Amino acid sequence: MPLLRGFLTLLLFLILGEAMRLLFLLPISGGIIGMLLLTFWAMVSGGISEDLALASQKLIAILILLIMPGVVGVFFLGGHFDGQWLAITLALLAGTFLSVLTTLLILRVQVRPDQEASHD
Amino acid sequence: MTDLIARFQQLAPQLLSTPALSVLMTLIAYFVGVSLFRKLKQPVWCPPVLIAAVLLAIMLSLLSISFEEYRTGANWLSFLLGPATVALGVPLYQQFHHIRAMWRPILATVPLAATVAVLYALVIAWALGASTEVLASLAPKSVTAPIAIGINQQIGGSVSLLMGSLLVTGVVASLFVDWLSRWLNISDDRLIGLTLGINGHAIGTVRAFEISATAGAFSSLGMGLTGVFTALLLPFALDTLNVL
Numbered sequence: 001m002p003l004l005r006g007f008l009t010l011l012l013f014l015i016l017g018e019a020m021r022l023l024f025l026l027p028i029s030g031g032i033i034g035m036l037l038l039t040f041w042a043m044v045s046g047g048i049s050e051d052l053a054l055a056s057q058k059l060i061a062i063l064i065l066l067i068m069p070g071v072v073g074v075f076f077l078g079g080h081f082d083g084q085w086l087a088i089t090l091a092l093l094a095g096t097f098l099s100v101l102t103t104l105l106i107l108r109v110q111v112r113p114d115q116e117a118s119h120d
Numbered sequence: 121m122t123d124l125i126a127r128f129q130q131l132a133p134q135l136l137s138t139p140a141l142s143v144l145m146t147l148i149a150y151f152v153g154v155s156l157f158r159k160l161k162q163p164v165w166c167p168p169v170l171i172a173a174v175l176l177a178i179m180l181s182l183l184s185i186s187f188e189e190y191r192t193g194a195n196w197l198s199f200l201l202g203p204a205t206v207a208l209g210v211p212l213y214q215q216f217h218h219i220r221a222m223w224r225p226i227l228a229t230v231p232l233a234a235t236v237a238v239l240y241a242l243v244i245a246w247a248l249g250a251s252t253e254v255l256a257s258l259a260p261k262s263v264t265a266p267i268a269i270g271i272n273q274q275i276g277g278s279v280s281l282l283m284g285s286l287l288v289t290g291v292v293a294s295l296f297v298d299w300l301s302r303w304l305n306i307s308d309d310r311l312i313g314l315t316l317g318i319n320g321h322a323i324g325t326v327r328a329f330e331i332s333a334t335a336g337a338f339s340s341l342g343m344g345l346t347g348v349f350t351a352l353l354l355p356f357a358l359d360t361l362n363v364l
Contacts, residue, residue, distance in 0.1 A: 027355030029270030031205030038209030073280030
């Protein structure tokens, strides 16, 4: 029962997020709005019930299973993106290399190793 | 006897009229994929989802089931992505105390890093002549899968290409963070964790937890904040700039 009660809370926030998206014409999915509402609710109410923590943990643990139907589609794209694979590959490899480098440099500028102790 | 053979040939399409077969195949591929991943000593370059997806693709082609037929049944599983996305709010809330300890660098870095992660990929792909469909599919490449699918529902693009991009990005981000942090002499687990989460979403976070619990916590936080920031800003930015 705790699992189902937690699931009920998740569905409630999902529907709430979906309703807000439709009402305010937001370009953000209902699931993401629901997630933000849930985080906000947890901060305001000062915590998360055991039921909700349990249901969330169980669902997050099977995330791989839930995204598999999308992932397997990669093998069935056929010739749909022919002629664009060089652009796609370079964007992913070079783009990720540059963004990792940028992130590390931004962080290093701000967090000096010798400041760490006094910083906290 | 010939009747039986004829009925046997009709079996797969008839069984596909319920979601059971699609869900069954997904579950089999999932469990075999996860146990193979453990047997291979958990390689960074080959996450369990990739092994499972390859197995599933082989199963589908052996049974000559089309991807569309499979996906109709598997929608039953994909539906759960909605509540699973909402569930990500729980770890996000639980990791929040790390922000208090290091709020200045985190709040300064995440928006900037998440923005350039999108921009670099889009500019490179655009310069090489990628179509708007490809650009839309690549844009959320550094965001954790459920949130990325949520973004995809809003901005369009191919879900399958997006999922492939997420896989590649997560794997190479983990490798690049290893190399570049050594090259730049960065050994602070908090910084390495944040970088893994911001650029490599869930796959990077798995790598971070292998380094240390601190790196894992900061990676979860980086992943969550990047997902939220990108989900909130990307659709608005594309809308305003009228690019896609």
